[in-house]
Amino acid sequence: MPIVLEVKNLSKNYGSVTAAKDISFNVSDNEIFALIGPNGAGKSTTIRMIATILKPTSGMAKVLEHDIVKDAARVREVISYLPEEAGAYKNLTGRQYLRFMADLYANDKKKAKEFVVLGEELSGLGKRLSDKIGAYSKGMTRKILLARTLMIRPKLAILDEPTSGLDMINALEVRKIIRQFSRQGMAVLLSSHNMLEIEFLSDRVGIIDKGEIREIGTSEELKAKHDSRNLEEVFLKVTNR
Amino acid sequence: MSKLFTLIKKELREMITPQVIIPAVVMVLIFMFIGNVVGKETKKFKAPQNIVVLDNDGSTLSGEAVEILKKSNFNVSRLAETTTNEAIRIAKEKNISVVLAIPEGFGEGIEKLKPQKIETYAIMKNFSLQGNQSKAILDASLAAFNNFVSDRIIASQLKGGNPADLKNPIQREDNVIIGDRMAKVNAATIIGFVQSQATFLPIILFIIITLASTIIATAIATEKENKTLETLLTTPVDRRFIIMAKMIGAGTVALIMAGIYIIGFGYYLKGLTGVGAGAGNLGGAAEALGLVITPGGYALLGLTIFSGILCALSIATVIGSFAQDAKGVQGLISPLMIMLLIPYLLLMLIDINSAGPALKYLVYAIPFSYTFLGIQNIFLKNYAMIFFGIGYSLVFFTVFVLIAGKIFSSDKIITLKLNFRRKK
Numbered sequence: 194m195p196i197v198l199e200v201k202n203l204s205k206n207y208g209s210v211t212a213a214k215d216i217s218f219n220v221s222d223n224e225i226f227a228l229i230g231p232n233g234a235g236k237s238t239t240i241r242m243i244a245t246i247l248k249p250t251s252g253m254a255k256v257l258e259h260d261i262v263k264d265a266a267r268v269r270e271v272i273s274y275l276p277e278e279a280g281a282y283k284n285l286t287g288r289q290y291l292r293f294m295a296d297l298y299a300n301d302k303k304k305a306k307e308f309v310v311l312g313e314e315l316s317g318l319g320k321r322l323s324d325k326i327g328a329y330s331k332g333m334t335r336k337i338l339l340a341r342t343l344m345i346r347p348k349l350a351i352l353d354e355p356t357s358g359l360d361m362i363n364a365l366e367v368r369k370i371i372r373q374f375s376r377q378g379m380a381v382l383l384s385s386h387n388m389l390e391i392e393f394l395s396d397r398v399g400i401i402d403k404g405e406i407r408e409i410g411t412s413e414e415l416k417a418k419h420d421s422r423n424l425e426e427v428f429l430k431v432t433n434r
Numbered sequence: 435m436s437k438l439f440t441l442i443k444k445e446l447r448e449m450i451t452p453q454v455i456i457p458a459v460v461m462v463l464i465f466m467f468i469g470n471v472v473g474k475e476t477k478k479f480k481a482p483q484n485i486v487v488l489d490n491d492g493s494t495l496s497g498e499a500v501e502i503l504k505k506s507n508f509n510v511s512r513l514a515e516t517t518t519n520e521a522i523r524i525a526k527e528k529n530i531s532v533v534l535a536i537p538e539g540f541g542e543g544i545e546k547l548k549p550q551k552i553e554t555y556a557i558m559k560n561f562s563l564q565g566n567q568s569k570a571i572l573d574a575s576l577a578a579f580n581n582f583v584s585d586r587i588i589a590s591q592l593k594g595g596n597p598a599d600l601k602n603p604i605q606r607e608d609n610v611i612i613g614d615r616m617a618k619v620n621a622a623t624i625i626g627f628v629q630s631q632a633t634f635l636p637i638i639l640f641i642i643i644t645l646a647s648t649i650i651a652t653a654i655a656t657e658k659e660n661k662t663l664e665t666l667l668t669t670p671v672d673r674r675f676i677i678m679a680k681m682i683g684a685g686t687v688a689l690i691m692a693g694i695y696i697i698g699f700g701y702y703l704k705g706l707t708g709v710g711a712g713a714g715n716l717g718g719a720a721e722a723l724g725l726v727i728t729p730g731g732y733a734l735l736g737l738t739i740f741s742g743i744l745c746a747l748s749i750a751t752v753i754g755s756f757a758q759d760a761k762g763v764q765g766l767i768s769p770l771m772i773m774l775l776i777p778y779l780l781l782m783l784i785d786i787n788s789a790g791p792a793l794k795y796l797v798y799a800i801p802f803s804y805t806f807l808g809i810q811n812i813f814l815k816n817y818a819m820i821f822f823g824i825g826y827s828l829v830f831f832t833v834f835v836l837i838a839g840k841i842f843s844s845d846k847i848i849t850l851k852l853n854f855r856r857k858k
Contacts, residue, residue, distance in 0.1 A: 241848070244664075245667070266670065269670040272668060275665075276665060277661075278661065279660065282444065282447075284447055285444070289447070293444050297440060297670065297671050298669065351668075
């Protein structure tokens, strides 16, 4: 399968603090790659560098052969990013928000309309799309944000805690959608604290701790290698906790 | 460009909210209400004033003096052969706040050229500015009284002369010179005319610049706080468009708000003075002195104001980039507010050209000084200062836009943090 995201020795320092060190991994077309690690391990820093928000101190990353620093504008055309605990514009209605985001990605009105129709469907918010986002619950806001992320059918979706704030039923629904989109030709880089979610969703997992990748493999490979029943145990063994 | 319009539309939707518009409209209604109430009261004051005159003298002179009061815009209730207490009781009954008591022998004493006393009684019901009305009535009535009596005495002694000529042997003819123009007008009238315009505009400017700066800094900080900025920065949109859209949005909202305030303030002044804001009735004097703003002058004034607003917006954009959240903006924006307050207050109170060099250079180093001085400079045809001010503000704008562009195009927009709030 063609590689969508290639990450090589990516590092980020904030003064004397190293937030990410020599991070390397690839994500292929149709693949869901999950980064797992404790708080402050460097997951979000890595994700933000790939999303072109933070500039790496050293190393490189390419999305469909476009360098995230030198060719950031081209990278932004093919990625879609969902930050953790993100909000949305409270004075816009759900529909206005989807239209606003669609207009930023689409090059013509027809395409923008297609994006909005898909976004409305993915959000599952029905009539509530006419309400202002300020009146939405945390779960509803997360759903509209996820719909916004996926409606443009990016080549690479970068999802930071995609199901945070969602109840079990909605989380299940969202996971199904992510998997379905991935199978239709979208690479996914996600981070999550929910090991069950990681096991269900991801094709491969990268365990990150203290800014460094400790292990990479499928859930089955990692469980077998560390003689563990589940990813939680693997995680604890790999990070020596 | 369509992406820029998409961003501007979003900014306006986010910035023009009932929470922003309703307080402004309420403020206008309050301005209108106060102006209306004060205006009505002022009109009442200009109407003939009621006064009780207790004439216990009954002489020809006292009778004639009362007639003069009637001709001098007073409604006189004349009482005779009664006590002062009775006169006060009647005044209270008729809701009249002033009583003059002319004692017996008043006319006779004046004829003998001996100074005479008139007792005055001011019935006070409150201590507001309007409560001062009784004093004004007393002063005016006694002035009319004195004038009449002194004219009578002078006329009787002078035989054929005009008492007014004797009292004011020197007649003044005022001239005012501005630049190389001159007009026959009183200097106080001209100062009043210019101040009515030069005071009103800085108030509105102060509101516009403060609002625009706060709106844009808060908009950036809120986007950072909600992480909507992170999302926006990963979209295929030129980051300069993100800054431009915020500036255009904040500028538009500030202009709308300024329009609302101008309407409200105009009604307020109209209520207070009976004329529209900034209006002056000086005949040809203002024109002769060149104190009329030509279309070219308006264009220059507009450019001065516009460059000042742009300058404030660019500084506020950089400030907003440092804020972690909307609450943090309040502390961070104070240096900009100080930069606004210094010229705003100083230029209202003093002539900066006669100030010491340190203060003068400080004021002229602040770009907003030229904005506040705009209308005065246009009246004084000080074009060098106007163009320098516009250029200076645009240099500030360019520098800060470049800084903002640098911040937005790097990861500094996410990593920059300054927070003056106490950590828990």
